[in-house]
Amino acid sequence: MDRHPVELLIEKADTAINREDFDTLMAIYAEDAVLVVKPGLEARGRDQIRKAFVAIADHFGHSLAVEQAGLVVLEAGDTALVLARTVVSATTLPPTVRNATYVFRRDPGAGWLCAIDNSYGHDLMIQDEG
Known part of the structure; x- marks a missing residue:
């Protein structure tokens, strides 16, 4: 069975993140995309997203590794929702x-471009009660 084009883009994005190839990575995002940097902090647009990824790489001492341990792509017209099990280390x-x-x-x-990148998924809904 052929893989969905979005799956291939996510694989390309993971490789770009791991290699800190931010030019390749930005080509995968829509101009008005949103990246959830962490709960409560978002980057909007390619410029902010690029700066966020550079800061994230610095924060993790240039050792960040991202990979997918499972994906489901649900497509309707020109929109695709991806549910992923993402492993970050x-x-x-x-x-x-x-x-x-x-x-x-x-x-x-x-072609397909990432409009919303939320690696935290539903965890955004969990409020810190501490």
């Missing part, structure tokens, strides 16, 4: 599994 972070949610939209000139 670094030298200072043991492998952490996140139930991520991504939204892609098909652009007539550019």
Whole structure:
């Protein structure tokens, strides 16, 4: 069975993050995309998203590793919802599994682009009560 084009883009994005290839990574995002940097902090648009990824790489001592341990792509017209089991690790972070949610939209000139990158998924709804 052929893989969905969005799955291939996510794989490309993971490789770009791991290699700190931010030019390749930005080409995967829509111009008006939103990245959840952490709960309560979002980057909007390619410029902010690029700056966020540079800061994240610095924060993790350039050792960040991202990979997918499972994906489901639900497509309707020009929109694709991705439910993912994303594994994030670094030298200072043991492998952490996140139930991520991504939204892609098909652009007539550019193909599929990531519009919403939320590696925290439903965890955004969990309020810190401490």
